[in-house]
Amino acid sequence: MGTARFRRVLAATDLSRHGNRAVGRAVRLARLHEARVTALCVVSSRQDADVRDQVRERLASHVRQYAGGSGVDVVVRVGRVSPTVALEVEHCAADLLVVGAHGEDRLGDALLGTTPENLIRSSRAPVLVVRGPPGGDYRxxxxxxxxxxxxxxxxxxxxxxxxxxxxxxxxxxxxxxxxxxxxxxxxxxxxxxxxxxxxxxxxxxxxxxxxxxxxxxxxxxxxxxxxxxxxxxxxxxxxxxxxxxxxxxxxxxxxxxxxxxxxxxxxxxxxxxxxxxxxxxx
Missing domain, CATH: 3.40.50.620 (HUPs)
Structure with a gap:
């Protein structure tokens, strides 16, 4: 393997505080590497269309907060979290998956309701688990x-x-x-x-x-x-x-x-x- 290149970053969020930090860190890293970001939230098939629309709007709001709405694709998928995130990694050819350390909110099953360990097992891309606020580059x-x-x-x-x-x-x-x-x-x-x-x-x-x-x-x-x-x-x-x-x-x-x-x-x-x-x- 040669030197790793980061051209596409996928941020999977449950819209919690830690999930939002993942979006912020993904945006910061993407700017450093001139990469494109996809912000993803997975909702359960049991959720109706109104809830999905609410999730999409909240996700778009977080993207505007961290990236001004530019250079970030907002995606809401339906399914089980880990396999759905893994499929999205493949779909957008992500070089890096960024996730929060754990979830806190409870918006039904719209949350990133599995552990980061499960996402690491299922993702072909390296997984960055974010705990701290994305206030600056890693030192x-x-x-x-x-x-x-x-x-x-x-x-x-x-x-x-x-x-x-x-x-x-x-x-x-x-x-x-x-x-x-x-x-x-x-x-x-x-x-x-x-x-x-x-x-x-x-x-x-x-x-x-x-x-x-x-x-x-x-x-x-x-x-x-x-x-x-x-x-x-x-x-x-x-x-x-x-x-x-x-x-x-x-x-x-x-x-x-x-x-x-x-x-x-x-x-x-x-x-x-x-x-x-x-x-x-x-």
Whole structure:
């Protein structure tokens, strides 16, 4: 995969506060990348035409608020949220899907009533989960990396999306079976030695991966030990990250297990926005 390009951004909103932030962030990113935005709201087939018209007007109002009504397509679709959003990603050939962290309003089933995790599972495009208000461009971006190709592509996507930000590439090395080792009497001193060995083995691999990102300004490299989900979130707080970037596995019958690991836990722990990039199906 080459450098990620963002020409079409889809913002899926439930018209709640967080959903509206997604629209605002999508518009800001689109201006940065000279892309076009589609603002989407999905309503249930149980809603009558009057409700759908209300949803369309509210959505148009939010678009006018964030974009002055220009350069944004307003779309209301009928159906189940996750599959309908996924179809719209395909229909408009979106390079990025932007969603709010969670919904708050209750306009019947017109809401984006599923979790961002479900949208990540169903979307072929990277998914940006927005928590913070879109007051400015991203300034500090933490790239959670391991030594896989999917991790490299996620990091490249995050760098391409935020060209003006300061980037930190973070790898957290966990000792395999550390909890069980502790239960079986392995001392903290011995565990510390195992962590040091783990760091020595993995650091050169992570350095090579970061060196292959071809970023104009190489990311700062942070390699440490701990629980990946917990430590990544803590490092994000420590460095004041306003965006976290993480890759996750390809679509398969084990989708829930893939997203149920580090990516899911990081997304639920951090307070900043999160960009999740799925590995492309081979």
């Amino acid at each position: 500090t971006v933490l790239l959670a990396v391991d030594v896989t190709d999917s991790s490299r592509e996620a990091a490249r996507c995050g760098i391409a999306l935020t060209p003006g930000a300061e980037h930190y590439a973070v790898h957290v090395c966990a000792v395999p079976g550390e909890h069980l080792l502790r239960m079986h009497g392995v001392s903290e001193e011995e565990l510390s030695q195992l962590r040091d060995v783990c760091l020595q083995e993995v650091r050169p691999q992570v350095e090579r991966l970061v060196g292959s990102l071809a970023s104009p300004v190489p990311p700062h490299l942070l390699v440490t030990t701990g629980s990946p989900a917990i430590t990544v979130a803590e490092l994000g707080e420590l460095h004041g990250a306003d965006l976290m970037v993480i890759g996750t596995g390809a679509r398969s019958k084990l989708e829930h297990a893939f997203l149920g690991s580090v990516a899911q836990h990081v997304m639920r722990r951090v307070r900043c926005d999160v960009l999740v990039v799925r590995e492309a199906r081979r």
